[in-house]
Amino acid sequence: MRGSAALFRRGGAGGRERDDMTLGVLMLDTGFRRFPGDIGAPESFSGPVIFERVPQATARRIVGIADDGFLAPFLAAGERLVARGATAITTSCGFLIAYQAALAAHLPVPVATSxxxxxxxxxxxxxxxxxxxxxxxxxxxxxxxxxxxxxxxxxxxxxxxxxxxxxxxxxxxxxxxxxxxxxxxxxxxxxxxxxxxxxxxxxxxxxxxxxxxxxxxxxxxxxxxxxxxxxxxxxxxxxxxxxxxx
Known part of the structure; x- marks a missing residue:
């Protein structure tokens, strides 16, 4: 399965030009096997992507998270992604919807956590x-x-x-x-x-x-x-x- 991420090329119909955009992915601190189609698998992409791992944000700690215990590390990781050239940001865990509002408010690029x-x-x-x-x-x-x-x-x-x-x-x-x-x-x-x-x-x-x-x-x-x-x-x-x- 190929993802639909960041597939921009120069030119296009209607007299408009699309600039390349680079997706940044906030990654949990995990080491399990990821199959193609998984947002955390590099082979899922045919366009530019940057990964940023958040230290100690294991699946066990993040699944079900409903407090701000890891908010600061994710905000900092989002900043690093922007500094590295990310023009849009997503995450590798749907439970990070808990930080959607804070990440979107803090970062200068579009964010879709979940x-x-x-x-x-x-x-x-x-x-x-x-x-x-x-x-x-x-x-x-x-x-x-x-x-x-x-x-x-x-x-x-x-x-x-x-x-x-x-x-x-x-x-x-x-x-x-x-x-x-x-x-x-x-x-x-x-x-x-x-x-x-x-x-x-x-x-x-x-x-x-x-x-x-x-x-x-x-x-x-x-x-x-x-x-x-x-x-x-x-x-x-x-x-x-x-x-x-x-």
């Missing part, structure tokens, strides 16, 4: 009687505060990956029989359970960026479109244009 920001827009786009559901890395960790930070309704249907499964163990860097197929099977099963519990779901948002490589399988298995962080990445990296004077 796919959860898509929920209000998708809710407006769905037919009457349909709702947006969320598949998350941790059902216990995803709180009402995270939904509120994204502008989502408090009663948004949510399901998480199995607590003792391979997927969670791999991301938390615990011993397990990790592999693409094992992760995908758990992701698909969790998505099916989400839709079974709330059949009115018309679209699924994938909170966890590590779910992106499995987006197509989730959509196929549930019969619902599945959305991850990449549409937001495309939006924040497509905002710079200027007129071309001949």
């Amino acid at each position: 796919s959860l920001l898509l929920i209000p827009m998708l809710a407006q786009a769905l037919p009457p009687g349909r709702r947006v559901g969320v598949l998350t890395f941790s059902r216990m960790g995803l709180s009402a505060a995270h939904l509120a930070a994204s502008g989502a309704a408090a009663d948004t249907p949510v399901a998480g990956l199995p607590d003792a499964g391979v997927f969670r163990s791999a991301i938390l860097e615990e011993p397990c029989a990790d592999g693409f197929a094992a992760r995908e099977a758990e992701a698909v099963d969790a998505a099916r359970a989400l839709v079974a519990a709330a059949p009115e779901i018309g679209a699924i948002v994938l909170e966890c960026t590590n779910l992106s490589p499995h987006r197509a399988a989730i959509a196929a298995a549930t019969g619902r479109p599945a959305y991850d962080l990449w549409p937001l990445v495309g939006m924040i990296t497509q905002g710079r244009t200027r007129d071309v004077r001949c």
